[in-house]
Amino acid sequence: MFSEGARKHYSFPGCTMYDCIVLGAGIQGSFTAYHLAKCGKKTLLLEQFPLPHTRGSSHGQTRIIRKAYPEDFYTNMMQESYQLWAELEKDSGTKLYRNTGLVVWGPAGNHELEKICKNLENYQIPWEHLSQEAMKQKYPGISLKPGEVACWDTSGGVLYADKALKAVQECFLRMGGTIHDNEKVTHIEPGPMITVTTTTTSYSAEKLVITAGPWAQKVLTPLGLQLPLKTLRINVCYWKEKNPGRSDILASSPCFLAAVSGEEHEIYGLPSQEYPGLIKICLHGGNEAEVEERDLVVEDPKVKDISILCRFISNYLPDLHPAPAVVEQCMYTVTPDQNAILDHHPLHKNITIGAGFSGHGFKLSPLIGKILSELCTGAPPSYDLKPFQITRFK
């Protein structure tokens, strides 16, 4: 991804001391490194795989962005996150966001749906209530059931994930940051100066940020910390139109989230992007699996995700074939309350942890990076971090 010339120019040959080291160059670590470099810290971003790679949680072309959240703190945080995405678009000269709008639907009176509408209202974010009939007019390809209603978040849309990751890493390099990819961290020696050993060499720094995605627990166990993190294998499914070009579902689909009666997990969808003629629709959940088991294309007996999706497509999107045309794999790292962990290591205060983004962290990543950089440098946090503290699990 980066030419040798560019790397030599921006790194410090022979120098193994940094102000801050960030472990893991997914979207969270990359934005953390970017914010640290922005405030003048000499920062090293370490990544175990050659970049770009598809083995973590941040790859792929698209992610949903939205302000529609049942938790008011996320609706609030997303306002700044949108601004930071726009700044990155400007700094990198790359289009990273497409505004498609986002529909959330579910049974009338659904508690989460009501909280979403209330939060959008309270934060004066433009939104609309859509009845079953109004949905039919606006999106004939989506067939709500009697008694179901929708909320239309006008700010919702698509983030171009791979482009975003590349853009933030390039901006970090331009600010004087250093990236060493293909270098796995094998040992961390805590102390006032932390020593980080990799498959290549050792580095020292006053501060370390760990953003290891689905590998987080593997990195934290030797540091004496067990967190309630689970890794889930997600089947990313793409669905084909029955009559190509004859329905409007591909051309004008919004992003959507659906809370379906009788199903435990939400279902989400994005307009066609990755594969012409196919639309991405997935279950927000999956089966527990070790990160090394991600490529097993099996339907676990516990969460029958693909069967649930086939049923959903038949019921709600009848213009699509109710069998996936493409299935890919990705990993979620989830916490019990689906809120991330943004905190210091309880015993080593110069180690900051960002983990457990629970399948919804991409849209927040510019702000997560800012918050992790504040925790790392000791700057006052911009937000109340109680929902993200480790002590909440006790």
Ligand SMILES: Cc1cc2nc3c(=O)[nH]c(=O)nc-3n(C[C@H](O)[C@H](O)[C@H](O)COP(=O)(O)OP(=O)(O)OC[C@H]3O[C@@H](n4cnc5c(N)ncnc54)[C@H](O)[C@@H]3O)c2cc1C
């Ligand atoms: C299928 C899917 C759909 C999603 N959809 C959305 C969405 O629509 N909207 C949204 O907001 N979010 C979404 N998310 C969530 C979002 O993508 C993740 O929250 C986010 O990408 C997590 O980023 P991360 O940096 O924490 O993890 P990762 O991207 O996994 O990065 C961690 C990095 O650490 C590196 N690493 C680990 N251990 C070591 C080591 N020892 N040494 C060196 N490097 C190491 C890894 O190689 C990896 O590159 C989705 C996720 C998935 C899987």
